[in-house]
Amino acid sequence: MTQPCTARDANPEAAGLDRAGRIETRGIDVVPDSERHGSPRELFAIWAAPNVSYLSFVVGAALILMGLSLIESVVVIIAGNLLWIITGFISVSGPVAGTTGSVVSRAMYGVLGNKVVITVTGWLISALYLALNWSAASVAGIGLAKQIGLPDSAALDAVVICAIAAATVLIAIYGHATIVRLYTALTVLLTIVFLVISVLVLGRTDWSYAPAEPLTGLAHFVVLASGFTIVASTPLSYGNSPDLARYLPRNTSGTAITLWAAAGAFLPSIVFTSIGAFAATTLDMSDPQAALESIMPAWFAPIFVIAVVVNTMANNGMTAYSAGLSMQSIGVPLPRVPAVLVVGIIGTVMTLFAILVFDFLATVNTMLELVVVVTGPCMAVYATDIILRRNRYDGVALHDQSRTGPFWYRGGVNWAGALATVLGAVAATLCASSSFWSGPISARMGDLNLALPVGVLGAALLYWLFSKALRTIPAGGTGAA
Numbered sequence: 194m195t196q197p198c199t200a201r202d203a204n205p206e207a208a209g210l211d212r213a214g215r216i217e218t219r220g221i222d223v224v225p226d227s228e229r230h231g232s233p234r235e236l237f238a239i240w241a242a243p244n245v246s247y248l249s250f251v252v253g254a255a256l257i258l259m260g261l262s263l264i265e266s267v268v269v270i271i272a273g274n275l276l277w278i279i280t281g282f283i284s285v286s287g288p289v290a291g292t293t294g295s296v297v298s299r300a301m302y303g304v305l306g307n308k309v310v311i312t313v314t315g316w317l318i319s320a321l322y323l324a325l326n327w328s329a330a331s332v333a334g335i336g337l338a339k340q341i342g343l344p345d346s347a348a349l350d351a352v353v354i355c356a357i358a359a360a361t362v363l364i365a366i367y368g369h370a371t372i373v374r375l376y377t378a379l380t381v382l383l384t385i386v387f388l389v390i391s392v393l394v395l396g397r398t399d400w401s402y403a404p405a406e407p408l409t410g411l412a413h414f415v416v417l418a419s420g421f422t423i424v425a426s427t428p429l430s431y432g433n434s435p436d437l438a439r440y441l442p443r444n445t446s447g448t449a450i451t452l453w454a455a456a457g458a459f460l461p462s463i464v465f466t467s468i469g470a471f472a473a474t475t476l477d478m479s480d481p482q483a484a485l486e487s488i489m490p491a492w493f494a495p496i497f498v499i500a501v502v503v504n505t506m507a508n509n510g511m512t513a514y515s516a517g518l519s520m521q522s523i524g525v526p527l528p529r530v531p532a533v534l535v536v537g538i539i540g541t542v543m544t545l546f547a548i549l550v551f552d553f554l555a556t557v558n559t560m561l562e563l564v565v566v567v568t569g570p571c572m573a574v575y576a577t578d579i580i581l582r583r584n585r586y587d588g589v590a591l592h593d594q595s596r597t598g599p600f601w602y603r604g605g606v607n608w609a610g611a612l613a614t615v616l617g618a619v620a621a622t623l624c625a626s627s628s629f630w631s632g633p634i635s636a637r638m639g640d641l642n643l644a645l646p647v648g649v650l651g652a653a654l655l656y657w658l659f660s661k662a663l664r665t666i667p668a669g670g671t672g673a674a
Contacts, residue, residue, distance in 0.1 A: 222592070240455075242379040245384050250468060252424060254472060255469075256420045262403050263470060279573075285435075285438070286579055287435030287438035291439055294515075295307075304605045306606035311519050323544070333497075336483075370440075397472075424466065431458075433518075433519075517530075570617030576653070610656060613655035617647075618648060625644035
């Protein structure tokens with residue numbers, strides 16, 4: 194599909210309604226064609242800034258600490274990050290519908306069923322990811338505060354956490370246009386800082402590294418599967434990608450949207466997660482910040498910490514932005530800005546708990562291993578629905594929540610989507626494994642974690658079968674049967 198001139202070109206004044214530095218006024222309402230603007234290229238920076246990430250170093254190092262060889266770690270990193278193509282693919286529904294993913298998913302779950310799904314995936318899990326990323330930034334910020342002589346105390350930790358959270362929420366409040374403009378600059382600045390770190394790590398990498406006790410047999414497959422799940426859990430967590438694409442012109446190329454969004458996340462994730470693995474071949478990455486700072490010039494350490502904090506603000510800025518929209522979509526009677534504030538407060542409380550109560554690295558691994566039992570099936574159902582409907586969504590019809598509306602289905606629930614997601618999640622749970630819990634099927638297989646392939650492929654197949662059997666998708670691909 195060719196891409197004509199954008200709405201910004203056709204009507205520059207209309208684009209001013211969504212302008213950097215101005216608080217976005219729209220929530221989940223449909224963006225009219227007269228206000229559409231931009232190009233799919235801007236999605237690259239939107240997705241790159243959050244993924245030039247300190248957390249990538251942590252995840253890459255975790256693969257080595259789990260017992261994988263360097264080559265195996267890189268293969269797992271590439272394989273897991275390939276799932277960013279799903280994140281990019283579901284973005285295409287945003288411009289077509291002109292509304293958020295949390296509204297488009299009414300097509301998959303029905304008006305009432307969608308409220309339950311979005312409460313879990315768009316609100317609770319988003320708050321968990323806010324806490325996870327704020328924890329990463331807070332660990333770095335707290336370390337810097339101690340280095341400059343501030344007293345070590347829980348009060349200081351709380352102040353650092355709250356300051357980072359407040360700055361992040363401010364980005365989410367200003368919204369879409371500010372995110373687009375700001376993240377372009379942040380991508381460049383963060384990449385420069387993280388490339389400096391990469392050069393320092395590469396100079397110390399043990400390219401012949403092999404585990405002291407190489408894994409064999411079933412134990413080897415268990416760790417490979419667990420590592421893949423940890424890496425792949427990140428792309429499968431971003432069901433909000435349509436939110437960041439919904440201002441693009443309606444007839445923007447779907448292929449371009451998919452590839453620009455996926456590439457923006459994939460490339461930095463591959464590079465910097467691999468650097469984390471490289472670092473773990475010679476450094477003690479059980480404390481990633483201390484390990485990386487040990488090879489930096491003293492003057493560069495504060496710059497590194499600031500980059501970690503800024504990256505977290507970029508990551509959580511878009512998460513908090515979409516979580517606020519999700520609250521609106523489930524019927525919480527709050528405008529977008531107060532909704533963002535509520536989400537920010539919840540995420541901050543979770544962060545305080547994670548930092549002051551639990552071990553950070555253990556918290557990261559456990560969450561990433563388990564969250565896919567929910568996010569994997571949801572992403573699979575969303576992507577399958579786009580294929581079945583041929584990406585034909587009517588944003589106005591999706592906002593009709595009446596019993597006579599096209600997406601009320603039976604009792605307000607699209608049972609094809611509900612059953613596929615629940616059964617996919619149950620199957621994934623039975624096959625899941627983490628450091629503190631294993632499903633019965635996983636336990637019988639020596640704690641082999643198959644949650645991701647079982648949940649994703651199972652939910653996609655079930656949704657296709659149930660949609661055909663229940664005839665919930667009409668022949669034309671739009672509306673509901």
